[in-house]
Amino acid sequence: MDILSGLAEGFGVVLTFQSILSIIIGVVIGQIVGALPGVGGSAGMALLLPVTFGMPPVAALMLLAGIMYGSQYGNSLSAILLNVPGDSSSVVTAMEGNKLARKGMAGRALSVAAVSSFAGGIAATIVLAIATPIISKFALSFSAPEYFLLALLGITATASLGGGSMPKSLLAASLGCMIALIGIDPISGETRLTMGVSDLIDGIGFLPVAIGIFGVAEILVSLENKIVPTVLQARLRDIWPRWTDVVALRWAMFRGWLIGFFVGVMPGTGPTVATFLTYAVERKVSKDIDDEGSATALSSVEASNNSAATGAMVPMLALGIPGSASTAVLLAAFILLGIRPGPLLMVQQSSLVWGLIASMFVGNVILLVLNLPLAPFFAALLRIPYTYLASGILLLSMMGAYATTMSLFTVGTMLFFGGIGYILIKAGIPRAPIILALVLTPIMEAALRQSLTMSRGSMDIFFTRPISAVLLLVVLLTLLIPIIGAVIKRRRSIPTPRSA
Amino acid sequence: MKQLEIGVSVALAFLFLLVILSTAHLSYWSEATPGARFFPLWISLLGILLAGFVAWLAWKNPKQRSIDWPDREGAIRIGLIYLSVWFVVLSAPYLGFLTSATIFCLVFLLGLMRARVVPSIITTVVVIAIVRVLFVGVLDVQLPTGPFGF
Numbered sequence: 001m002d003i004l005s006g007l008a009e010g011f012g013v014v015l016t017f018q019s020i021l022s023i024i025i026g027v028v029i030g031q032i033v034g035a036l037p038g039v040g041g042s043a044g045m046a047l048l049l050p051v052t053f054g055m056p057p058v059a060a061l062m063l064l065a066g067i068m069y070g071s072q073y074g075n076s077l078s079a080i081l082l083n084v085p086g087d088s089s090s091v092v093t094a095m096e097g098n099k100l101a102r103k104g105m106a107g108r109a110l111s112v113a114a115v116s117s118f119a120g121g122i123a124a125t126i127v128l129a130i131a132t133p134i135i136s137k138f139a140l141s142f143s144a145p146e147y148f149l150l151a152l153l154g155i156t157a158t159a160s161l162g163g164g165s166m167p168k169s170l171l172a173a174s175l176g177c178m179i180a181l182i183g184i185d186p187i188s189g190e191t192r193l194t195m196g197v198s199d200l201i202d203g204i205g206f207l208p209v210a211i212g213i214f215g216v217a218e219i220l221v222s223l224e225n226k227i228v229p230t231v232l233q234a235r236l237r238d239i240w241p242r243w244t245d246v247v248a249l250r251w252a253m254f255r256g257w258l259i260g261f262f263v264g265v266m267p268g269t270g271p272t273v274a275t276f277l278t279y280a281v282e283r284k285v286s287k288d289i290d291d292e293g294s295a296t297a298l299s300s301v302e303a304s305n306n307s308a309a310t311g312a313m314v315p316m317l318a319l320g321i322p323g324s325a326s327t328a329v330l331l332a333a334f335i336l337l338g339i340r341p342g343p344l345l346m347v348q349q350s351s352l353v354w355g356l357i358a359s360m361f362v363g364n365v366i367l368l369v370l371n372l373p374l375a376p377f378f379a380a381l382l383r384i385p386y387t388y389l390a391s392g393i394l395l396l397s398m399m400g401a402y403a404t405t406m407s408l409f410t411v412g413t414m415l416f417f418g419g420i421g422y423i424l425i426k427a428g429i430p431r432a433p434i435i436l437a438l439v440l441t442p443i444m445e446a447a448l449r450q451s452l453t454m455s456r457g458s459m460d461i462f463f464t465r466p467i468s469a470v471l472l473l474v475v476l477l478t479l480l481i482p483i484i485g486a487v488i489k490r491r492r493s494i495p496t497p498r499s500a
Numbered sequence: 501m502k503q504l505e506i507g508v509s510v511a512l513a514f515l516f517l518l519v520i521l522s523t524a525h526l527s528y529w530s531e532a533t534p535g536a537r538f539f540p541l542w543i544s545l546l547g548i549l550l551a552g553f554v555a556w557l558a559w560k561n562p563k564q565r566s567i568d569w570p571d572r573e574g575a576i577r578i579g580l581i582y583l584s585v586w587f588v589v590l591s592a593p594y595l596g597f598l599t600s601a602t603i604f605c606l607v608f609l610l611g612l613m614r615a616r617v618v619p620s621i622i623t624t625v626v627v628i629a630i631v632r633v634l635f636v637g638v639l640d641v642q643l644p645t646g647p648f649g650f
Contacts, residue, residue: 039535178516178547188536190526190527391605391614391627395604412586418585426567
């Protein structure tokens, strides 16, 4: 009943002209940035964050969340029509959807992707509405040690489950921690790591780093080669969803939603891991997946990536711990808009949280309605040579960074991190842990120092409190599981005398 | 790949070492509370260990993953694009942000990307108009102005 009354409160917030307009703008921008190769949802959100500074917080967050899940729809457009994934979560969509498009079924592939994304998004939002208040209520009993371990879990889980090399991810997270520590120590008031540069006394903001290592770095990589894209045609009448498809693909959507949501809820995983896991399961379960492109696989992974993007909102809203790069940007938006995230958010700002959840129902409906008739328009957008778009994106990146502090030093910082991001891409070092660590370090440091003050310097506080002990165990497991996995893999790869 | 991974790891290890040295004057512990140096010190030590481990893994790994470096022309283009965005930051206090941004757009499109003239000019006008309307008009962002007053 609490959930229903909360949702009613949320829809009361959403069903106003300003909120609906914010959602529409958010999802349309999300579709565009998702469709443009080399931009992606996280970078799009970071770029547009400064634009929301003058807006009421609820409308601003609805717009940013709209970009987040709207980009999941947009990703599928470039993946299917161009065979270029908008980001890593649509790699499988490109594999399966583009094969269908090459067989003359571009319209059907777009339709299946849109309907499946919608189904996954709506079902995941229902579970988000149920799970968030329950977890949030449970987390009200948390204190400093639990918060430290939760924030630490956010980082170790990203390193462990993020799909790349764990040592590299942890190294990237350490770099993110270091960037976050620059400036005045909030407890003692001493300046740290400023190297005598007065512009660094206030620290390095989240936005210049996020825009630099995601936005600018990706654009630089995209501009390495002058490739003229070949966009496949999709006829409007083929784009309308067929009821027979919806019925035939219902279980694929269900599997995609289920796997996507649970993977998305786990900190550090996100839509990319969810789609690959879903694809692996789908290949085992479905009989109609071949090398010619499969609507079943496409449906499942599209439901999965949207569901995972929504699932990542659960730890962010209930605990104040972002589970992915996109939710880290959303969390930063909460902080920049003067809202303190965490379990108390549900109590102190219930209309905001419920409004945000309700906006995701409305946003998914708007996306489905807009996605199908506007697909030819978005496809036309993909025909604009990237060169022309890149100049605008680079300038908007600079303006976005400038607007946060009104200082060119911040723009320089953003460009510096753009260069760092480019090198990290080439070195295969993941960038998402840097962003997560940047957001989580202030929480982690404050909670660790409070915990050690409470225990007079003893580490026992992390073992003696039951919830802390469980969280510590989970943190250790996230670190140990990949090591054990690597050891097993290595042993299997060593040929035994008999097999040799 | 091996050289780049080792190079990045060593650079990061030096960065963490620099952090340890530059926080030496801060308090590690004051009475019952961890001081300002406590967290940076532990993160730096962990960072040095991880950087060493990543470098060691790269050194020991027999499988070389090739890096998707751009060709010579692409590398020069990326270098010049990176310099041209820095030009906007460095010249904006003297020329004004919008003037610097206009020069950047034209240099980027016509000079570096060899795009067609008319679409490049249209793109520049549209981009500068969006920046002017959205950031200056709507968000009231005060941009550095130059001798032309914008």
